[in-house]
Amino acid sequence: MNAQPLLSFDDLLFIVPKLLENLSVTLGITFASLLLGLALGLLAAVLQFSRLLLLRLLAKAYTDVLRGAPLALLILLFFFGGKLILSTLGLPATLISDTTFAILSISVGISPYFAEMMRSAWNAVDIGQKEALRSLNIPWHIGVLRVIFPQGLIIAIPNFGNLLINLVKMTSLVNIIGIVDIFGRAQKISQNSYGAKQVAAFISVILIYWLLNIIIFYLTGRIEKKYQYLLE
Amino acid sequence: MFSIDFIRDNFTFILSALPITLLITFLSLIFSTLLGGVLAWVIIRNVPYVKYLVRVFISFGRSVPMLVMLYFVFYVWPWIASGLLGGPQDTPFSYKLSPLVAAVASFSVVFSAYFAETFRSAWNAVEKGQREAAWSIGLTGFTQFRRIIFPQAAVSALPNYTSVLIDLIKDTSLVYTITVVDVMAKANIAAARGFHYVEAYCIVLIIYIALCLVFTRILRHIEVYLSNRWKSHTQKVVPSHSFWGKKYVQK
Numbered sequence: 001m002n003a004q005p006l007l008s009f010d011d012l013l014f015i016v017p018k019l020l021e022n023l024s025v026t027l028g029i030t031f032a033s034l035l036l037g038l039a040l041g042l043l044a045a046v047l048q049f050s051r052l053l054l055l056r057l058l059a060k061a062y063t064d065v066l067r068g069a070p071l072a073l074l075i076l077l078f079f080f081g082g083k084l085i086l087s088t089l090g091l092p093a094t095l096i097s098d099t100t101f102a103i104l105s106i107s108v109g110i111s112p113y114f115a116e117m118m119r120s121a122w123n124a125v126d127i128g129q130k131e132a133l134r135s136l137n138i139p140w141h142i143g144v145l146r147v148i149f150p151q152g153l154i155i156a157i158p159n160f161g162n163l164l165i166n167l168v169k170m171t172s173l174v175n176i177i178g179i180v181d182i183f184g185r186a187q188k189i190s191q192n193s194y195g196a197k198q199v200a201a202f203i204s205v206i207l208i209y210w211l212l213n214i215i216i217f218y219l220t221g222r223i224e225k226k227y228q229y230l231l232e
Numbered sequence: 233m234f235s236i237d238f239i240r241d242n243f244t245f246i247l248s249a250l251p252i253t254l255l256i257t258f259l260s261l262i263f264s265t266l267l268g269g270v271l272a273w274v275i276i277r278n279v280p281y282v283k284y285l286v287r288v289f290i291s292f293g294r295s296v297p298m299l300v301m302l303y304f305v306f307y308v309w310p311w312i313a314s315g316l317l318g319g320p321q322d323t324p325f326s327y328k329l330s331p332l333v334a335a336v337a338s339f340s341v342v343f344s345a346y347f348a349e350t351f352r353s354a355w356n357a358v359e360k361g362q363r364e365a366a367w368s369i370g371l372t373g374f375t376q377f378r379r380i381i382f383p384q385a386a387v388s389a390l391p392n393y394t395s396v397l398i399d400l401i402k403d404t405s406l407v408y409t410i411t412v413v414d415v416m417a418k419a420n421i422a423a424a425r426g427f428h429y430v431e432a433y434c435i436v437l438i439i440y441i442a443l444c445l446v447f448t449r450i451l452r453h454i455e456v457y458l459s460n461r462w463k464s465h466t467q468k469v470v471p472s473h474s475f476w477g478k479k480y481v482q483k
Contacts, residue, residue, distance in 0.1 A: 172300055
């Protein structure tokens, strides 16, 4: 049975470059949904401070409901729902690509967390800063941009690093709708070798994700340390 | 076409798999809380050498996607086990875990890292003076933990604990990829009869959202109760109010 070694270094050297070809898919989806998710989260966070009760309730309901929705489900729902809407409108099913649906659903799924992050960062900035802005008669938009935003940014960075790691992890779910990212490529490699390279393929996937997230940990940790003095 | 009839007819069928989801959630909650407690203990007490292992484990658990972990434990583990433990006559199939066990094992591994972080930060949130005061009046180690630190740490850990638990519940929707027949798998079965995928997934979405809201409410009750019971000098935890339960807002 064990004629072949379970895991050889040659296998890893053979598989890792192949997986790295698909790293661009993972990183592209991560980056696109990061931008879209931040935009949606900003909208939800701003609406939570709105004067209109209806908008406040809407934003609150959006974050509360979407926090309980599993991402795998959102991806499938967006994918099949999008196809359903396209076919109802009589448009070709390939008009909107699968990747677009994946990006949309991931950014909707992560946006309540971003909204929560922004809201807590806003509340964490000392209220004296806002009073000082008013008493110095600094225009509100300039004050927010130059005084409150930088402080909130530093406060939010540890939280943001965690969310970024979650986002990278979430992108592994896109292969349930057939997009081939790192994990999907590993599955393909293990299937093409009839299971012989399975162990090496999955171990290299784990290693790549681990390395990616260690880099994120390291960078956010450094940024946090570097600008910590500004808060004191 | 979107049909309401499908939702009405299949809701109970899909809901009938809820016990499996809850079983996986509870088992992995128990195991990962225990394991997370041990990991947090190692980090807090600074146990020599073991702490490096634990740090690597926590970083591993936090950075590996749940889907990859599930696949690894279910599909790759038999090969590794037969390679490491088995004799020449063994096949990987004799080491195959049942899907339920694989799911619980991988959830426990991943979420124990999160729970360890939660417990560690809760421990650090308790003021240092509390521990020193407990030493100075001569409480022993475990009594100190039980009477002084745990009541304060528990209250400050609960909000984070709730959000990790919600993540755990959400991630149980992935176990259908390793052939556990849970809510998602039942939805797929029901949907395949007439290609009603959107409706079936809407049902699952409703179930999960309801489940998460219920768990959030229960834990918020516990949090409010405990923080009233164990009043202390720690900063009061103000539950974020939502329109689902406005009366829980503390003034």
